[in-house]
Amino acid sequence: MDVIPDRYSAAGVISLLILVIIVLSTLLAPWLTPYDPLAMDYESQLLAPSRSHLLGTDLFGRDVLTRVLYGARTSLSVGVLAALLAALPGLLLGLLSGYYGGLFDQLVMRLTDVALAFPSLILSLGIVAILEPGLVNVTIAVGVAGIPGYVRLVRGNVLTVKEALYIEAAQAIGCRHRRIILRHILPNIAASVLVLVTMDVAWAILRATSLSFLGLGAQPPTPEWGAMIDDGREFLRRAPWVSLAPSAVMMVTVLCINLVGDALRDALDPHTISH
Amino acid sequence: MLLVLWGVVTLTFFAIRLLPGDPATVIISQGGGSAKDIAQLRERLGLDEPLPVQYGRFLGRLVQGDLGTSLVSHRPVSDAIAEQLPHTLALATSATLLSVVLGVSMGVLAATHQGTWVDQLCITLAILGVSLPILLSGLLLILLFSLVLGWLPATGQGSWRHLVMPALVLSMASLGTIARLVRTQMLEVLPQDYVSVARAKGVSERAILWRHALRNALIPVITIIGLQFGALLGGTVVTESLFSRRGLGRLVVDAISWKDYPLVQGVVILGAAIYVIVNFLVDISYGLLDPRIRRR
Numbered sequence: 001m002d003v004i005p006d007r008y009s010a011a012g013v014i015s016l017l018i019l020v021i022i023v024l025s026t027l028l029a030p031w032l033t034p035y036d037p038l039a040m041d042y043e044s045q046l047l048a049p050s051r052s053h054l055l056g057t058d059l060f061g062r063d064v065l066t067r068v069l070y071g072a073r074t075s076l077s078v079g080v081l082a083a084l085l086a087a088l089p090g091l092l093l094g095l096l097s098g099y100y101g102g103l104f105d106q107l108v109m110r111l112t113d114v115a116l117a118f119p120s121l122i123l124s125l126g127i128v129a130i131l132e133p134g135l136v137n138v139t140i141a142v143g144v145a146g147i148p149g150y151v152r153l154v155r156g157n158v159l160t161v162k163e164a165l166y167i168e169a170a171q172a173i174g175c176r177h178r179r180i181i182l183r184h185i186l187p188n189i190a191a192s193v194l195v196l197v198t199m200d201v202a203w204a205i206l207r208a209t210s211l212s213f214l215g216l217g218a219q220p221p222t223p224e225w226g227a228m229i230d231d232g233r234e235f236l237r238r239a240p241w242v243s244l245a246p247s248a249v250m251m252v253t254v255l256c257i258n259l260v261g262d263a264l265r266d267a268l269d270p271h272t273i274s275h
Numbered sequence: 276m277l278l279v280l281w282g283v284v285t286l287t288f289f290a291i292r293l294l295p296g297d298p299a300t301v302i303i304s305q306g307g308g309s310a311k312d313i314a315q316l317r318e319r320l321g322l323d324e325p326l327p328v329q330y331g332r333f334l335g336r337l338v339q340g341d342l343g344t345s346l347v348s349h350r351p352v353s354d355a356i357a358e359q360l361p362h363t364l365a366l367a368t369s370a371t372l373l374s375v376v377l378g379v380s381m382g383v384l385a386a387t388h389q390g391t392w393v394d395q396l397c398i399t400l401a402i403l404g405v406s407l408p409i410l411l412s413g414l415l416l417i418l419l420f421s422l423v424l425g426w427l428p429a430t431g432q433g434s435w436r437h438l439v440m441p442a443l444v445l446s447m448a449s450l451g452t453i454a455r456l457v458r459t460q461m462l463e464v465l466p467q468d469y470v471s472v473a474r475a476k477g478v479s480e481r482a483i484l485w486r487h488a489l490r491n492a493l494i495p496v497i498t499i500i501g502l503q504f505g506a507l508l509g510g511t512v513v514t515e516s517l518f519s520r521r522g523l524g525r526l527v528v529d530a531i532s533w534k535d536y537p538l539v540q541g542v543v544i545l546g547a548a549i550y551v552i553v554n555f556l557v558d559i560s561y562g563l564l565d566p567r568i569r570r571r
Contacts, residue, residue, distance in 0.1 A: 114282035121509025122546040129531040129539040130291055206408055210513050213410060214528050229410050233517070236414065236429070237422045244418075247411040255406050 012263020015256035022253055026072035035063035037070040037223045049241055056241040058231060060221075064245050067223040071246060072253070074224040078139050079205035085143025086204075087197050090150020097151065098158025099181055108151060115148040124207060128216050135224070138217035142207045146200055153196055157189040164188075191268035198261035202254040209250055225250045276555045283547040287540055288333055292326065342544070343537035347530075352541040355526060360545075362432065362522035363511050369438055370445035370507055375500060378450045382457020383484060389462065397454060404451030409510055413444045413517045430519035441518045445510050449503035456499055460492035467491075493564055501557035505550045 025032055041061035049056040055064040097108040115123065127141035161167065162185070170180050211217045212226030220227060225246040232242025317323045324332075336343070342352035378401075385397035420440060421429035427436050464470065465488055473483050512524035523542055530538035561568045 110282065111286075113279060114286050117279050117283050117551050118543070118547045119505035119508040119550050121506075121512060122543055125512065125527060125531065126287065126290070126539065126543040129527075129534075129536070129543075132534075133531065209408075209410065213513065214516055216528065216531060226410070229414070233414075236417060240414075240418055240422075243414050244411075247408065247414055251406070251408055251411050254408065258406070 009263055009267070011259050012267075015259035015263070018252065018256045019260065022072060022249075022256075023076065026069050026076065029066070029069040029073070033063065033066040033069060035066040037062060037067045038221050048239070055245045056239060058228070058239070058242045059235065064228075064241055067228060068225070068246050068249050070223040071225045071228060072249070074135070074218060074222065075205050075209060075226075075250065076253070078135065078142075078208045079201045082139045082143040082146065082204035082208060083197050083200040085140065086146030086200060087150055087193065090147045091154055091193060093147070094151045094154025095158060095181055095185065098155035099162065099177070099185065105155075109155075112148040112151050115145075116152075118145075120145045121207065121210065124211065125216075128211060133216040133219075135212070135218045135222070138208050138211045141211070142204045145207075146204065149200075150193070150196065154189060154193060157192055158185055161185050161188045192265075195261055195265045195268065198264055199258060202257035202261070205250065205254055205257075276551060279551055280548060283551065284334070284337060284544055285330075287544055287547075288330060289326075291536055291540055292322075292329070337544075342541035345530075345535055345538045347533045347535045347538075352537050355538060356523065356541055356545060359521060359523050359526045362520060363515070363524065365438065366441055366445065366514065366520070366522065367504075367507055367511055369442040370510075371449075371500070371504065373442055374446035374450040374453055374503070374507075377446070378453030379457050379489070379496070381450075381454040383461055383489060385454070385458045386461035386465065387484065394458075397458070401451040401454040401458075404447040405455075406451075407447060409444055409448075409513050410517065412447055413440070413514065416440045416444060417518075432520050437518075437520075441514050441520060444517075445507060445514045448510070449500070449507055452499060452503060453496060456496055457489075457492060460495060461488060464488045464492045490564065494561060497557055497560055497564065501554040504553045508546055508550060 029037075039062065041057075043061060045057065045059055045061045053063050053065070055068065058064055058067070093108055097105045118126070123145040124138075124141040127144055128137055131137035131140060167180060167184055170184050175184075208217060209224075209226035209229075212224050213230045214226075215230065218224030218227045220231075228246040229243045232239065232244075232246075235242060314323075322329070333343075340353055342356070344350065345352055345355055348355065381397045381401065385394045385401075388394050417429045417440065420427045427440055429440075431437055470483060470488055473487050474480075478487070511522065512527065514520070515522040515524035516528065523545070527539060527542040529535075530542065
């Protein structure tokens with residue numbers, strides 16, 4: 001792996017470091033900050049950033065930095081869960097559809113076409129509408145909306161790998177289908193799926209934050225970035241930090257995840273190393 | 276295209292009806308009604324009929340442009356949508372125009388000044404546009420242009436001045452994508468022989484760029500514009516909410532909170548239909564742009 005272009009790995013490593021810091025600080029939040037993310041303090045409403053409140057306070061006198069840190073727990077876990085929720089069924093369907101082909105493949109592909117005909121946020125909105133608003137349902141909605149993307153990618157990759165000589169060889173020596181799929185095809189497509197999962201976490205965080213911002217996800221007083229941005233919107237003139245802090249942290253997180261995804265792709269894909 | 280549209284409609288119809296949670300029960304139990312009320316509402320909504328009958332009736336009405344009646348306002352869904360659609364269309368089309376015009380110009384500018392600071396600036400702006408979430412770019416613009424400079428109104432609608440920031444915010448992501456794509460495409464096209472031939476013939480540099488090079492670089496760009504339009508449609512929901520604008524986005528978010536299923540269903544179907552139609556138009560436009568495709 002020493003042939004990875006330095007430029008990419010540098011950005012990737014730095015992003016990974018920032019991500020580790022974000023994850024660690026959200027895990028260690030109870031020890032890092034003396035404040036409770038939920039406790040209201042009417043003595044200190046909408047205070048500007050200062051030494052005691054590094055990012056100021058919100059309308060209820062809650063410390064913004066504390067809420068951003070605790071909010072990262074919500075947003076990161078929603079992002080990861082939603083990405084897995086999209087990846088696992090998508091992987092399964094894509095593998096079966098690509099490997100076996102036939103009527104099942106036809107059916108899956110037509111369904112994927114239809115699902116991709118919905119703009120993805122609108123698809124998520126529709127699913128939230130059916131399931132009722134709430135953080136868990138937002139996770140499900142964002143996850144389900146991501147499934148068709150995986151089906152397409154995995155199926156396409158399987159179709160390419162399936163033509164390889166070693167698959168034919170495996171079939172010739174009488175391997176079972178299950179063994180061929182799990183031992184020969186899956187390892188060959190794992191890299192591109194892993195890259196997509198990484199990017200998808202960023203995408204899911206953005207989506208879930210947007211839905212919470214719209215009031216369909218995390219309900220108050222849960223600390224969550226989207227809901228915090230919405231809370232601060234009314235006092236943007238008086239207290240811009242209430243909205244800006246969570247949106248800036250969200251952007252850094254998403255950007256870093258994407259850069260790590262880019263670096264992963266460059267590291268895992270032999271074709272991009274050559275340039 | 277019609278097949279996909281039919282699929283969209285069918286999927287929406289069955290998803291709403293087959294999943295747990297009967298709309299009538301949900302609506303009545305919120306108002307604290309009895310089982311009899313539930314049965315009555317089910318009858319009024321036609322939910323007591325067998326699914327295939329409901330489905331047939333639903334399709335029949337849909338063809339006539341009837342999307343049902345809102346459970347909350349008791350008005351036809353199509354009326355509610357027709358009222359809000361112009362606001363959303365104004366936002367979506369101005370954002371699309373903005374991203375195409377600015378994106379293509381930035382891409383061409385970057386390609387013709389490859390390696391200079393102009394190129395660097397364009398690339399940086401493009402990447403910034405792609406990676407800034409609407410929620411952050413919108414807040415920053417409001418802070419700068421409304422609260423600090425006081426040039427533009429932060430919320431509401433009416434004049435073009437209300438439209439500038441939302442359209443810009445909404446266009447940023449596709450603007451960046453288009454600019455980057457135009458740049459790479461142009462860099463591929465510019466060294467081609469026919470560009471040199473045109474230059475040797477004495478065609479003006481401007482005509483070479485716009486008529487000879489850009490036209491050949493545009494096909495993948497058009498595809499991306501179509502695909503980006505889906506993200507843009509979704510983005511209108513967040514943008515409208517952020518700038519407190521009326522429109523379909525507000526309509527659907529309110530409808531979700533009120534559990535107004537026919538209204539949600541109508542907006543979702545409409546959103547998908549617009550997206551499908553736009554991409555259909557994109558497919559057709561290939562032929563207009565490239566005579567080689569027309570001949571096939």
